[in-house]
Amino acid sequence: MFWYKLKTWYGGEEALVKEIRRTVPPYLYEDVFVMYNERNLRRQRQSILITEPLFRGCVFLTCRDTDSLLRRLERVPAVSHLIAAGYLSMFPLMEKDGQFLEAISGTDHLVRASCVLRESEESSMYRVFGPLEHLTDGIEKIHFSSRFAKTHKMLWGEDTVLPLGILTREDIGSGILYHGTETTAEMPDTGHYTLLEIGKDETGRNVYRAGSRVTVLPGQSRKSVLAI
Secondary structure (H helix, E strand, C coil), X not given: CEEEEEECCCCCHHHHHHHHHHHCCHHHCCEEECCEEEEEEXXXXXXXXXXXXXXXXXXXXXXXXXXXXXHHHHCCHHHHHHHHHCCCEEEECCHHHHHHHHHHHCCCCEECCEEEEECCCCCCEEEEECHHHHHHHHEEEXXXXXXXXXXXXXXXXXXXXXXXXXXXXXXXXXXXEECCEEECCCCCCCEEEEEEEEEECCCCCEEEEEEEEEEECCCCCHHHHHCC
16 A cells, blocks of 8 residues: 655635545546544643544545555646645655554544553553554654644654644543533553553653553453552
């Protein structure tokens, strides 16, 4: 599978997706989409989940036959005009970049909020569930009050900042508004998580150290997991 990043202006992403879907035969590409990020806004002690583009001004396109697709795109007036005017650029992505994007966003192209759960009030260890597991080595800071983690990742040859939404223990089980509908989040108890230690350096700044990955088996008690 080949990945392309189409860079256009912020706010024009979905219009470009619709134009490609309207004018390019579907057999020439696998998918064309905007990648969204789930953010957790706190308002009056309630979590409000919203979605926003993770990469502003970027549309992603996947295909198996690049030559046929590129020739067709060049014949799409809206696309060719944008390229000629300097409002659209196309870049092939390295295989590892595509694999990473697929790992954090899944088939629905949505980077969901990760759970960051402290082991106990006295502990410096946290359990990380979700897309943030793929970025524990690149965490710059976790803003617990604002419910997001500022992370770094080398993508398409650049140091790219990724602000990923998080859920804490306070959010789990409480009312969460998602697209205007109230729902609840469940405490993850199966699958796997990554241990993260949050300490301090000599200047008092937070230091994030990624630990081991822990597998939680169905039916395994929380007490036995803590002992791993």
